[in-house]
Amino acid sequence: MIEFGYILIIIFELIIASAVIFGLINLEKKVKNCLCNINAQADDMLCTIKNVHLNLKNFNKRFSGIKKIDIKKIKQTVLLILDIVNFILLIRSMDFKNLKKAKNLKKLIPFGLIKKLIFSFKK
Numbered sequence: 001m002i003e004f005g006y007i008l009i010i011i012f013e014l015i016i017a018s019a020v021i022f023g024l025i026n027l028e029k030k031v032k033n034c035l036c037n038i039n040a041q042a043d044d045m046l047c048t049i050k051n052v053h054l055n056l057k058n059f060n061k062r063f064s065g066i067k068k069i070d071i072k073k074i075k076q077t078v079l080l081i082l083d084i085v086n087f088i089l090l091i092r093s094m095d096f097k098n099l100k101k102a103k104n105l106k107k108l109i110p111f112g113l114i115k116k117l118i119f120s121f122k123k
Helices: 002-067 071-093 102-108 111-122
Strands: none
Touching: none
């Protein structure tokens, strides 16, 4: 009877050991599937990060190009153009029939505009 008891215990231990082994095999398969899913998501995320990195590089190149533009020179140029347009409109609106000698001609010459032109060409 004792031998039959040992045989039952050995059979019971074999059944439990085989159940644990099958459980570990199933758990290993689940872990491998999870790792495959995580690797696929990581690859997608890596591609996305690379794209963002390239976009940031392109943005930085373009932004550095924009930073190189001198806003003060653009402002001076626009003001100079506006002064020239105002001078042209002044000339067109003048009545040249009633001009007297050199006194009125001095009023026509925009010395501020000439100074701005000379100053802008020096730079």
